[in-house]
Amino acid sequence: MLRLHRDEETSDGRLPGGCGISQVTASVVQMETEVMEEDVFQEEADSCPLSPLHPGSVDFPDTPTLSSPEEMLERRLMVLKVILESEEVYLRELEALLMPMKALRASAGTSKPVLSSQQVQTVFYQVPEIRDMHQSFFSGLKERLSAHCRSDPGLGEDEQMSYTGFELVVGDLFLKMSMMSNIGSDKTRTKYTFEALLYKPLDRVTKTTLVLLDILKTTPETHQDFALLQEVLRLSRSFLSGVNESSQSKRGVTLSHGMRRKLMRDGFVVDASEGERHMRHLFLYTDLLLFGWFLPLAGLKLRWIADQHHSPDAQLRLHTIRTKMHLLRQQLRQHAGSKGLAYAARSRKKLEQVELMLLTHSPVYTGAAQPQRQVILSSSPRCMSLKNGGKPFTKSLQTRPSPPDLLTLTSACVKLRMTQQPPLHSTNAVEDEMSLCGTLSVAVHSACGLQQPASVYVCVEVDGYEFYDKQATTHSSIHSLNPHWDQELEFQVDAAQELRLLCVSQADGKNDTVLGKTSVKLDSKTLNERWRRQTLHLGQVDVTVSLKFSPHPLEPPSATAPLHPVFCVPIEIVTQQEGVMVPHVVRCCAEEVERRGLAEVGIYRISGSSSDINTLKTVFNSNLRDAVTRLRRAEVNVVSGVLKLYFRELPEPLIPADKFQSLARSLEIQDVDSRLVSMFSVLHSCPAPNRNTFLFVLHHLQRVSEKQDTNKMTLMNLATIFGPSLLRLPVAALGHIGSSMDISVEVVLQVQVVFCYLQCNNLPEAQTSLPHDTDSEDETTQI
Template identity: 35%
Template sequence: MVSLGACGLCPGRALPHCAALEHCLQCWAQGQAKSVPPQLPSWLQPGCAVLQARTRPLLPCLYAGRDVSSWGCWGWWDEGLCAMGERDAGKGLEMRKLVLSGFLASEEIYINQLEALLLPMKPLKATATTSQPVLTLQQIETIFYKIQDIYEIHKEFYDNLCPKVQQWDSNITMGHLFQKLASQLGVYKAFVDNYKIALETAEKCSHSNNQFQKISEVSVAGIMLWALLYKPIDRVTRSTLVLHDLLKHTPSDHPDYPLLQDALRISQNFLSSINEDIDPRRTAVTTPKGETRQLIKDGFLVELSEGSRKLRHVFLFTDVLLCAKLKKTAVGKHQQYDCKWYVPLADLVFPSPEESEHCPQVHVIPDHELEDMKMKISAIKSEVQKEKANKGQSRAIERLKKKMFENEFWLLLNSPAIPFRIHNRNGKSYLFLLSSDYERSEWREAIQKLQKKDLQAFVLSSVELQVLTGSCFKLRTVHNIPVTSNKDDDESPGLYGFLHVIVHSAKGFKQSANLYCTLEVDSFGYFVSKAKTRVFRDTTEPQWNEEFEIELEGSQSLRILCYEKCYDKTKLNKDNNEIVDKIMGKGQIQLDPQAVQTKNWHMDVIEMNGIKVEFSMKFTSRDMSLKRTPSKKQTGVFGVKISVVTKRERSKVPYIVRQCIEEVEKRGIEEVGIYRISGVATDIQALKAVFDANNKDILVMLSDMDINAIAGTLKLYFRELPEPLLTDRLYPAFMEGIALSDPAAKENCMMHLLRSLPDPNLITFLFLLEHLKRVAEKEPINKMSLHNLATVFGPTLLRPSEGESKGHLTLASDIWSHDVMAQVQVLLYYLQHPPISFTELKRNTLYFSTDV
């Protein structure tokens, strides 16, 4: 231990080894101390790898606005640490040394933990021979069995390795140290064999002796005694992993190579022989009573706690559901979970609608805000790709990735809206919000399956809860928050474009029911419902044969859920006041880019709980879907210039636009999600064929058709125009006009641009504009705001044809995100503008004087 007083702030405190200097530097970096310690302690030589590893996070504030020229003997800091930074990445330390430096830093922490574990042992032994012992010598020996031996082994190993890392030479050898460490694993074998008994003895002593209970619950360096007892088990695996890394970065002709191989062989044999599975991928934890508690499922869920959304990591064990939060820890510190609550499965119930208490008010983020955030994320992704393509600075890329993570985290937290409530028999209930009914069903089924076993109610002691929570970090199977910014560069980015899915039929139902399917895909790290078939009534073999077009945004999986429709209005879910339909089966397939990126339909079957659902799918990439292809036949309306159609029809607005809008306003203006929810693709194609053929039965067909199919036909018409309604020629000017800051200048420019449109385009645009405003007036009912409508129609009305956009960007995701936000803003500007009259617009030439 060394005295800590170099910074003049903490003269009475003592910390081991590098921690003292680290603390001084923290004080200085935070502006609390005016100068760096003038002299290095004797135990620390220039270039100390441990100090470098532990204080590297301080560099940004150390360097910010500091004059380092007067540091004198601290010059090694600039030369050593910054060599690993961006300024001199090419001359960075060898990977071998980096592995050793990191391991050495963690080894020092481990030694300190062993010291902390030994700390109460000495006074306990001293009292054991008195008339009032806290513990007997036998109990002390059982609880602290082999800790002293393990400490001495690692202290010797550290003392021998540290100078070699400090005085680094590429030819230096240290394999013999690891070989010796591995040869002493027999001590660990004895410790592991005694581990269960040690915990059991400690718990019994804690219950029977108040003095020992106080000692055991005192936190040492943020870790309680029970957690410290687990550290040696944890360390064995860490050492083995380091041997793997060292071998990877040690040349086969290096003297260390055979020694490290031997050390690894010994370590692996040891791991396979011990009676406790301590592999980091293990799925069970041993309770203090020697029982095995298996981890069944874990994942990140959004909990509604005290009216606020909180991201939790939820762990389902064989007998308990535990809700935890990852603690914020300093860099280099071992991460830990903090238990927020737990419910034994014997006490867990899913409240029926009648029993469910009133659901607390959930603040739902408007759809347009969620769509805005998705566009921002897409735009940032484009910027990251551009920086990488231009070989930009890594700091700029990291800054963009950090912003993207913040936005994706916000989306992950605020998107889920499907309630999942669990209830404790003692009256306490908890509410999660999920984005997918598939996910809710998985959690419910997993819990109910475990509850079929003979479970007993229990209460976890503080010791048991500490051990269980402490094991979560190692046991977890989901390591990262499900956002795309956490993905490695070499991971698949997913599919961008449109997935066409035909849900054909299903069989395997044991009795007749009213059946339908929903389709879910993952987007921005979570799953969302994208389409729904019609209900096929009273059947065991539904034949839907419905086609859907599903937009994919970095998607990797498709889920199909099969439901039985419930028409009993007395069975309402009080969490969301909706009728609860029964999930009959569910299944998921991976969207393999190689398999789906063909022009042909691919037929498949998903099996779920004895039910088989047949479906077909094909994929259209974003770059293909962006193309506006002129129709080869000029007799139809789709893919034909709007001026040609209006001239042929002798009308100011194309017949298809007038009829679709009229039908939507007649019976669809109050439809929830009108224009946003996809219609059945086969119905849309049927309407397209009828309009192209100018069939006399159009009006009859329109009156019988699903309203979402009619809305989809109108969107398809504008999307398939050979050039956008607002024209390729004026597109750059619209982009510049919407970016103007001065309101008067923007008004002048945007109105002048409308005047510049050809008459058929302008009249049709104004006709559509007034219709969309009328739709938005019903927002309280149909949930479609002006912003939602602008998001749907903006890219469709403005996106340039292939010839205009070609060559700007290469990546499909970039093509899609490029200018989309501006396209939405252009349409939103006109939607929010007071009514625009064609006559007034054409007559008022003096105001609109800006040349474009």
Template identity: 35%
Template structure:
């Protein structure tokens, strides 16, 4: 701002002034002071950064900078007058108009000649923009400053001052904001915005939804040619005075939106993981940027499809004067956030109105500048240096909750983000009729690039009349919800880390620890010859004089008895403490096994079966044959593939083969109930493939380079191997062996 100011000042005292001194002082008001504040800040900060070590403190510099924001307030208060003065001078003075349309300003220091051009209006907005940007910088600094560092409280204080300052000036800063006023003459502000999937004419469309102080606007980004300024197109709007939420049981039976088949969603995830690995490889090998761009484009397409097709939770909005709109969200958390934000605004005295086409145009035009969510939430939009999130297993114990006003039936669910959206991963049991539930339940949650964990606390509703017509489920009431960042440093320590999450007056206590994927991939052979977990399958069947281990038979029998119609059987994780209890009982060959099985939650039994196969010292389909299975599944000629895959089964030791065929038939029976339990053959292959095939440590080292590669490339092949056998017509042991051995009936 000094650059245009100096020459203008110089001419002001000549016989041909472009502007008078007073006009210059109005337009460039307080610029000298703002400059000096920043110069002092910069001069103090620079040496600290150059002689950097983690003991250096500089929070006080940021705190001081924040406390001098009053100078900006003076600039902001004068901002409109400055703009008007510049505008008037432009109209009356040709020379100044030329200058103010293309001001040359210095670019970054490193580049010699990088002068960029800006307009006077854009230049005057920069100091205001600076406050917003400093606030974002403080956010980032806090994110990367250890909580116990002496700078932490100082940065927090600076952020608090900046945020308060911002919210105090937000209303009167930006003429672009105040151009839009509500029918009552107040400033209309943007409260919340985000990308949601709308169901319109029975198909899914991605929309950007904007919630203003008095209206909800649903827009989509217009397609524009490269370099053109992007714009929004308004699809519909509802004044908040006319907006109602139909209760789930009222919502009219809408055209049914078919959920996207799970196995296709899993396929997309696999593709995305594979593309991610390819991009990393290309980068490591200094590949061509065009090849990387092509892969990124492909990845974006898959991620976009996943984002569009994965949400299933209905969020319905109704206009009192007519139409209903339906959004699908991936999480109950988002749904209640939108609902709460709207209901909070509706507590004010709102008026109904109709926007003229010009008003609507101005409002939609402001969306682009005001939006807070800029990118579709897919990972290919992220910068490379952003945290890739955590891959592996998060162990969470939900201990207890306090702060309920009256007794209720309470439970919690856990969600983590994965591939750009949130998924529900676990659910505690319902603790009945209490104000202080004590669950003490442990869950193992698989993380796929996750950065946040959410906990939602619900009151269970047993009233059969409160059924949601959209998805035929009884509606439970959210009592509280909270979210925490999964910070690799805190989570990756070997020990449990206990924390409390506060949500509208309710406190939930939980603990968590994280096991990285490389660790969780290890098979550890057991030294013990007793028990069944971690012991070779041949040793167990010999000791039991059985064809199929007792644990496998009992778990499968119980699942077929009462879990075959359970939604997400084998996919939803059981309570870890229950699984450990069952493991101990089977290992001790306790006579109470059957009694305990009949009482146990069915997901824990399914989890015990998976754990048994996961802990085998070598995979059920053996280390020796693993390379051959990988080659066989890659064959393209169907006859050759059939030959090879059957020959491989024949080559398995008898106990492995008989157990595998026994499990195979069971999984096929589970998949027959897919309309009810939502578990397709593909879903089951995804759950069991790696468990039955993943090689032991030695084997996997020989095969692949890094844990990430093991994961993305090999997991796909492991899933395909199991899927091949699941889709194959029944395979009998006798036929395979073509000899006198017959498949005994007691198995």
């Protein structure tokens, strides 16, 4: 088996071997990277029908007794033919790998070698021996299959297979290869990079057990190969078990300065370098980040650049990939069992290839960076998890580990990598009735348990196929001990089984801090179209959420996300889109004014920059989270200007125009109590979003006037500013009473109505969100 990282680090601080050598030898080896887009996005009628390279590629029954011996022998022959073709492809790859080895070995004897002879031997360790071993296995298997499939003039093809099926013996070939055979490579027309070729033997060794299992399932117990294949399978499983035990024992490595190195976590990330993206296996140690090259954490800057976006070309590419995934998934569902194993294996293989492309090109969250390269993660929870994992690292660590430590470290990393694969959902997904397919709605209400006031937001992510966006984030709350959002997030999901939440504290000019995280199992039996409220424990924070689920078939993903503008849109439409009673733009602006504008002289009277106000208006129409983030940094007079602009641009005033005359008549009532009763009767006849938003604004303006000694804004001043925006004369009535009511009289009535409401000391409370909780008591989830 090919071994990587057996020598000391190279002069530029990167690991020798397949992880970092491709750039070093770029001048010697020219191998273009060709992504399998053409192969993926076209039908492969001429491709191999079966592949034993994956657990889901050949779905044979669990025991041989489920098929007749003739059917088992026929399938066995198909699997062996695919293995033969796979070996032929792999031998060509090994030959391609030996070409740069010869060039590098020749340059090692020059005055300016690319690599030393020892490094060449380390990088290409036992590659010639591996090639010879597989050549011997390929020749033996080909000879036996050729003899078996040689046509007999006296027998038909089916009769020939039945006649000679028990005579085809290959178990001794597999036993001879033992665990060194590394069977299983994709039959593909793709050209590989030098780096990918170096990893090929490591990728193959992990799949040997699956290949042997496929062959054993198709071998009758009476066949003389059965016992031999059982022994080979036992040896294979024993080897993999030993790798797991060995990797566990290697997780702690003693550093030269007396500290103890431990493996914190490992997984797959995307590496962006020189405009190219590659999938990398990441290993995070207490002082080292290792994935293709190593970065000493003492000099590593961990950051999170949130709300990154793809370019239009990248978005179109991702839409094409997601659409292809959706169609392949639908085909697998519709034709399950109707077109045979060959069709299912080919479709699933395509799905895996497309999903791997999506995993490579979709991430936008930067988790770690160096001058020439970045580590990009697919979601904000994963990015924040990586960042949070780096909190205990100290700055006193050495900038480079010593060679003996590195040797032990990389040995453990190679063994870990052998036992894991990229997280493809199409590989691990199980068709389960409990998984969700449809629309999942998550309402994030509030949080409690903070030790000190903070601006907090919540990241929500679901699993399943990545046809649609799988994650969303609330806007950041105001600086508070009890943050609240009442924000509804919606997900289109397919085969979703788990919901993950991450609560993050946002500090101005500083790194965000993870306050807690948790996961919730999604149960189709308990979730329905009625809201279900529950409280989740996320470390030091308790977050209250509500969930509901509507099952339905999914449509293909759209090319662009639907925009839900809020300005110049009727308030009932905005509140329905947001799942609230008071629009978020109103709540966020009012909260921000109360946070830092109550002491501002002339608040709401002095206008902010019109360009800044229009910029915030545009952002609110496209991205609520981005708008709230900008709102937190904007001048407070700009914030107050955005709130006034929202009410001015409502197509219909907040108090419907048909209520104007009724309110005007109420003002004529001399008795104060009777007048208020009449006015509140008119208010209660308004639609719920209008009524609750109006009450919310009244309470807000009352709190502003409480600081009138400082801000000089009395109730009359505020009524004068907001009256014309909140209440208007009906357009249809202008021609009817226009001669008897001029503009000055109308303005006076508008101001008097709002002033009368503001003078009320017992205003009803505004309901800001819809009643998501349908149960009598909240459900508390302890995780």
